[in-house]
Amino acid sequence: MNIPSPKPRKERTENAEKRRAQLVDATLRSIAANGLAKTTLATVAAEAGLSQGVAVFYFKSKTALLTGALRALYDRYDATWREALARAGNDPVDRLAALVLADFDPEICNAETLSVWFAFWGEQKFTPQFAEVSAEYDAARGGAIRDICAELRPGADREEAARIADWIDTLTDGYWQHLHVFPEKNSREGAARAALELLATLLPEHADRLRR
CATH class of the missing domain: 1.10.357.10 (Tetracycline Repressor, domain 2)
Structure with a gap:
């Protein structure tokens, strides 16, 4: 069985930075559209076109996401x-x-x-x-x-x-x-x-x- 090789560290880092930036931009758009109180990990994930699990993986909590x-x-x-x-x-x-x-x-x-x-x-x-x-x-x-x-x-x-x-x-x-x-x-x-x-x-x- 062929086991896919893990991605190089640089590529993993670049992908992570891209995802974080994607979520941050989506957060700013969500705040502008919904306000701070109604912005959640779910609204941000939807705005970014990603799963809520991805948002949780990178930011852990709504406060961490908003602070970022x-x-x-x-x-x-x-x-x-x-x-x-x-x-x-x-x-x-x-x-x-x-x-x-x-x-x-x-x-x-x-x-x-x-x-x-x-x-x-x-x-x-x-x-x-x-x-x-x-x-x-x-x-x-x-x-x-x-x-x-x-x-x-x-x-x-x-x-x-x-x-x-x-x-x-x-x-x-x-x-x-x-x-x-x-x-x-x-x-x-x-x-x-x-x-x-x-x-x-x-x-x-x-x-x-x-x-x-």
């Missing part, structure tokens, strides 16, 4: 703003504008993705795994904004730079909420222009460049 999906969502967001910074070069004004405008990139800021972000944020208080993932990624981006603000205000202390960074974050978060709740009254382009106007107000010495 949130991390994937943050990975995409993280890559977007880091790539924007890399393209902006070394000038701190260009870097700050790029970082803020990255929040309104259509791949990140769209109706489906915003619905998923707010679904997760609404559960952070009750699911510590979600809060831990958010804190990890938010710390990196917050640190990047504070560093740029400190560079733009060399005579100021770190607390002032931190306050400016917090104001910027609060504004962009607020525009995300407006776009999510009142999409018919708001647009990504309008929100991006308003965010740059705020930067110009907070940093008047760079206003002309930020209003470009």
